Amino acid sequence: MLHRFTLPRVLVLMVLACLPASAVERGVMLREGVIYINPSTDSAKLSNIGVGHEVAILDRSPGWLNVMGTVQVSPDPENESDRDVTGWIKDKGVVTASTPDGDKILYGAAFDCERQASQWGGRRGAALDAMHLYASIPEYFPKSPLAAEAAYRAADIRWQIESADAASRPSAKAQDPELHYQIDEDYMRQVMKKFPHTKWADLAAYHLIQNKLCGDWENEAKCPEREAGYYLKYVQQYPQSPKVPEALYNAAWRYSALVQIYTSNNDAKKAGEAEARSLELAKKLIAQYPDDVDWSSRAQRLIYMVQNKIPTYGNVVE
Numbered sequence: 373m374l375h376r377f378t379l380p381r382v383l384v385l386m387v388l389a390c391l392p393a394s395a396v397e398r399g400v401m402l403r404e405g406v407i408y409i410n411p412s413t414d415s416a417k418l419s420n421i422g423v424g425h426e427v428a429i430l431d432r433s434p435g436w437l438n439v440m441g442t443v444q445v446s447p448d449p450e451n452e453s454d455r456d457v458t459g460w461i462k463d464k465g466v467v468t469a470s471t472p473d474g475d476k477i478l479y480g481a482a483f484d485c486e487r488q489a490s491q492w493g494g495r496r497g498a499a500l501d502a503m504h505l506y507a508s509i510p511e512y513f514p515k516s517p518l519a520a521e522a523a524y525r526a527a528d529i530r531w532q533i534e535s536a537d538a539a540s541r542p543s544a545k546a547q548d549p550e551l552h553y554q555i556d557e558d559y560m561r562q563v564m565k566k567f568p569h570t571k572w573a574d575l576a577a578y579h580l581i582q583n584k585l586c587g588d589w590e591n592e593a594k595c596p597e598r599e600a601g602y603y604l605k606y607v608q609q610y611p612q613s614p615k616v617p618e619a620l621y622n623a624a625w626r627y628s629a630l631v632q633i634y635t636s637n638n639d640a641k642k643a644g645e646a647e648a649r650s651l652e653l654a655k656k657l658i659a660q661y662p663d664d665v666d667w668s669s670r671a672q673r674l675i676y677m678v679q680n681k682i683p684t685y686g687n688v689v690e
Contacts, residue, residue: 397429399439399466400508402481407443407459411436418459419443422497423485424504427466430458437463468512475509475516482506482522486529503529510566520563524572527559531579545587547595554583574613578606591686593633593642596626604653617657617667624653624671628678629685636686650678 407418411433421427421441431438440458467474482505489499506529509522516522538544538553546552560576567573581602586595603623607616627650634643654671661668677684 397468398512399427399429399437399468400478400505400512401425401427401441402465402467402477402505405461405465407439407441407457407461409459411438411460415460419457421457421461423481423501424508426504426508427461429466429468432463433460435463436460437466439466467508475513475518475522478505478509478512479518479522482509482525486525499529499533502526520567520570520572523563523567524576527563527576528579530559531555535582543587547586547588547590547592549584549586552583552587555579557583571612571614574610575615577610578613578615578619581606589629589633591633591636593630593637596629596633596685600626600630617661617664620653620657620661621667621671621674624650624657624674625684627653628674631678632683632686647678651675654678 401421401423404423405421407421409415409418421439421443425441425443427437427439427441429437429439438458438460440456442454443457467478471477482502485495485498485502485505488495489502503526506522506526509516510519513519534555538555541553543552557580560579563576564573584602585599589595600623603619603626606613606619607623610616613619627646630646631643631650634640634646654675657671658668658675674684676682
């Protein structure tokens with residue numbers, strides 16, 4: 373699914389590898405461009421090339437660039453009939469490694485595309501444009517202060533697209549996470565490898581928990597027990613992560629769910645232990661992150677429900 377979206381970049385890189393190093397200059401399309409046969413708007417149009425696509429700059433003429441790039445034959449982003457095109461485009465809106473403030477320009481364009489994608493009825497393909505633009509920043513400007521965040525944002529958009537696809541599959545309801553469609557972790561792991569000990573690496577690591585989560589628990593304790601462990605291990609490994617409050621809450625909620633599961637199995641001892649653990653973690657969240665209103669207030673609600681024997685999992689209507 374998602375691998376189709378990365379096809380244009382892969383094809384361009386393959387061709388670039390075959391060209392003499394001295395002849396290769398690369399650029400990223402900041403806007404959609406028209407590829408012409410000759411450096412003139414009067415010549416025949418070969419195709420359009422989209423935002424965020426990479427081109428190899430083969431030659432220059434005043435006001436024009438002779439480029440090779442991969443274009444979409446169909447406007448459908450899932451269409452696999454992309455093809456390589458060589459021709460001329462206007463020398464406008466192509467950001468290269470030598471473009472002054474090129475990293476900021478690409479980031480601004482990516483952010484704008486991301487906002488378009490998040491709007492109701494947003495522009496089709498805007499999310500993919502943002503993903504490509506963000507991904508180009510650490511490649512073209514590896515020393516930019518925006519590189520780590522841009523790499524994470526590109527990986528995050530990719531993850532969201534695959535996550536939505538995974539959730540729509542029948543296998544998503546399977547209890548065993550190994551039966552689920554596994555979201556590609558490579559891009560998140562690249563962020564962790566290239567930018568270790570940063571906020572963005574910590575955020576990337578949090579995503580990886582998703583592939584380990586069960587579908588339907590089927591009222592069995594093994595899934596929430598294991599999942600609570602994943603979240604607590606994350607808290608231990610990434611104590612400075614902005615995701616720690618969320619991880620603590622997710623662990624606390626799973627222990628609260630275990631109260632109902634153990635109770636239904638007539639295991640009062642484990643139910644009591646789960647209740648105590650849930651309250652401990654929720655109180656820890658509130659004490660350590662009182663200014664994180666979203667998660668501390670949810671933790672307060674969880675404490676109220678657990679203390680008042682209100683079910684947080686299963687049949688919550690009494």
